[in-house]
Amino acid sequence: MKLPAIVTAVWLASSAWTPAPAGELPVVTVYKTPTCGCCGRWVEHLEASGFPVKTITLDNLGAVKAARHLPYELASCHTATVAGYTVEGHVPAEIILRLLKEKPDVAGIAVPGMPLGSPGMEMGDRKQSYQVISYTADGEQAVYAEQP
Helix, strand or coil: CCCCHHHHHHHHHHCCCCCCCCCCCCCEEEEECCCCHHHHHHHHHHHHCCCCEEEEECCCCHHHHHHCCCCHHHCCCCEEEECCEEEEECCCHHHHHHHHHHCCCCCEEEECCCCCCCCCCCECCECCCEEEEEECCCCCEEEEEEEC
């Protein structure tokens, strides 16, 4: 039995295994300072992964981080927003995709500091393992992902 095209389209669009077509990822707005080179490399990483990116350059990111309820100990050199979430620091694009798919009840995710080998912080073969931390608006934190 052949299904009407509209039924097939709706079924395909709702299937969990169907990847989102390119161009349908939400815009990531990145707040960065004018002097940070690694922030630009992280933006390139996101764009290479299919995310459309809007960059806003500011002299001071303190107000952005405060408005997003970012705990001080999770801070890094840039702050981004996507689909209502905050993404702090050098979070890999695949972890952002996981966040958007799972839609956890958190304010955001963060990679504190600037670990070597994280997206935007590549240094040849030098790599540090690091954690991606989720956090809520009231300060609860948990490990969201571990990166080798």
